[in-house]
Amino acid sequence: MDDNGAHNGVDGEPGADGVILLIGCGMRKYREYLLAGAAATHPVWLFTGEEPDWQTPYLTGHTVVDVTDRAAVSAAARELAGRVPVRGVLSWDETLIVTTAHVAEALGLPGAGVDGVEGCRDKFRSRRLLTGAGVAQPRYAWADTAEEALAAAETIGCPVVVKPRGMGASIGVVLAADAGEVAEAFRTADEAGRIGAESYRGGALVEEYLEGPEISIDAAVVDGEYHPMFVARKQIGLFPYFEEIGHHVAADDPLRTDETLLGMLRAAHRAIGYGYGITHTEVKLTARGPVIVEINGRLGGDLIPHLGQLATGIDPARAAVRAALGLRPDFSDTVHRSVGIRFNYPPEDCEVVSVTLPTEAEGLLAAEVLVEPGAELRLPPNGYIARHSYVVATGADRAETAARLDAAAARVGLDRRPLSVPVPA
Known part of the structure; x- marks a missing residue:
C-alpha cells in the first residue's frame, strides 16, 4: 500500500x-x-x-x-x-x-448493510426476496446447466431472458425466442458470469420476458427511507442482446411522482433491507403494472446521473455523499428540461482507425470519443459495450430530444477496419 x-x-x-x-x-x-x-x-x-x-x-x-x-x-x-x-x-x-x-x-x-447490498448484487437472491415480499417479479428459475435452463424455459414459456447472476451493464443477458435458442443463451450468460466476482460465477437465471418500455430510477436511501431523484427512459438495441444504446431524462416526467411506481420501489428496498446509500433500479412498464428488472446498489452508469443533473439540477454525487454520511437528501429541482444521450456502435466487429464528432448540431450539449485509434470493438456475444462515442442533446420534449440525438449521431464519423478473426473461445 x-x-x-x-x-x-x-x-x-x-x-x-x-x-x-x-x-x-x-x-x-x-x-x-x-x-x-x-x-x-x-x-x-x-x-x-x-x-x-x-x-x-x-x-x-x-x-x-x-x-x-x-x-x-x-x-x-x-x-x-x-x-x-x-x-x-x-x-x-x-x-x-x-x-x-x-x-x-x-x-x-452508515451503509447499505451487507445483506442489503447482496440483495442488489446477487440477482437470484434479489428475486427470492422481492417475490417473498409480494413485489411484482417476472417468473424465474435458476439453472446450473443448459438442460436445466431448457426445462425452466419450458415451464415459464418462451421467450425468456437468460442472464448471469452478478454482472452489470446487461453483459451476458440474452433473449431466447424459443427452446432452440435457450442452450446458446445459457452458454453466453454462463460464460459472461465467469469473468465476474467469484461468488456469482456459474449458472444463470432464466426469466419471463417482460413486454413494455424500460426505465431506471436513481434514488437516495437514508435509514431505509427511499427518496427518488430522477427517472431515465432506456433505449435498448442489438437484439437478442440487451445493449443500452441511449437514455432520456426529463424534469417533468410524470413517473417521478407516480405513487404506484414509488410504492413498489419503497416496498422493494424494504424487502432487501437496504439501509443507507444510492440505488439505481431498473423497471419494466408492463400491461400488469411496473415490474422490477433489478436493483443496483450504486449510482447509474452510462452517464445517467449526469443526464439527471442536466435535466433537473439535482447533484447525484452530493446525494451519494450525504447518504454515506447518514444525512437526508436536500435536493430539489433547479433546472427543468429534457436531455438524452445516444451511444454510437460500429455496424460490425472492427478496429478503430479514427472517430470524428460533430462540433455543431441542434440542441447538442456534448459529444465525446470513447476509444483510442487501434481499439478493437466486438459486438455481442463476442464483446459488450462496444461504443466508440456518444452525443448528448436537449430538446423541448422527448420526441424533439430523440430527433436531435438522431441528427447528431448521424454526423459522427467512424473510420474502421473489419475484424475477421473471431475472439478466442
Whole structure:
C-alpha cells in the first residue's frame, strides 16, 4: 500500500470534518463528474489500484491498494481510520459495492448493510426476496446447466431472458425466442458470469420476458427511507442482446411522482433491507403494472446521473455523499428540461482507425470519443459495450430530444477496419 497525504487539508492532513472514503473511481469519461461533485461536497480520500492521475485535483488523499482484495481494502480502511476521521464510505463501482458495505460495517459507518447490498448484487437472491415480499417479479428459475435452463424455459414459456447472476451493464443477458435458442443463451450468460466476482460465477437465471418500455430510477436511501431523484427512459438495441444504446431524462416526467411506481420501489428496498446509500433500479412498464428488472446498489452508469443533473439540477454525487454520511437528501429541482444521450456502435466487429464528432448540431450539449485509434470493438456475444462515442442533446420534449440525438449521431464519423478473426473461445 502507498499513501499520499491531503491536498486541501491542514499540514498534509484533513481537518476535523474528516473524509469520505471512495473505493474505486472508474473511467474518467464516465465518472469524473461524480468525483468532482463528491469533492465539492466533502473531502474525498480515494482507495485506488494505481497512482491517481486525473483524479488528483479532487482528492484530499489516496491509498494505493488492490481494490479487488476485500481483506486488503478492509485492513487499509482500518489503518486510515486510525489516523484520519473517516465519516463515510461509498463506491459507484458495481464490482466493489459489497466490499464497500463490509468496510462501512467494520468502521461503524452508515451503509447499505451487507445483506442489503447482496440483495442488489446477487440477482437470484434479489428475486427470492422481492417475490417473498409480494413485489411484482417476472417468473424465474435458476439453472446450473443448459438442460436445466431448457426445462425452466419450458415451464415459464418462451421467450425468456437468460442472464448471469452478478454482472452489470446487461453483459451476458440474452433473449431466447424459443427452446432452440435457450442452450446458446445459457452458454453466453454462463460464460459472461465467469469473468465476474467469484461468488456469482456459474449458472444463470432464466426469466419471463417482460413486454413494455424500460426505465431506471436513481434514488437516495437514508435509514431505509427511499427518496427518488430522477427517472431515465432506456433505449435498448442489438437484439437478442440487451445493449443500452441511449437514455432520456426529463424534469417533468410524470413517473417521478407516480405513487404506484414509488410504492413498489419503497416496498422493494424494504424487502432487501437496504439501509443507507444510492440505488439505481431498473423497471419494466408492463400491461400488469411496473415490474422490477433489478436493483443496483450504486449510482447509474452510462452517464445517467449526469443526464439527471442536466435535466433537473439535482447533484447525484452530493446525494451519494450525504447518504454515506447518514444525512437526508436536500435536493430539489433547479433546472427543468429534457436531455438524452445516444451511444454510437460500429455496424460490425472492427478496429478503430479514427472517430470524428460533430462540433455543431441542434440542441447538442456534448459529444465525446470513447476509444483510442487501434481499439478493437466486438459486438455481442463476442464483446459488450462496444461504443466508440456518444452525443448528448436537449430538446423541448422527448420526441424533439430523440430527433436531435438522431441528427447528431448521424454526423459522427467512424473510420474502421473489419475484424475477421473471431475472439478466442
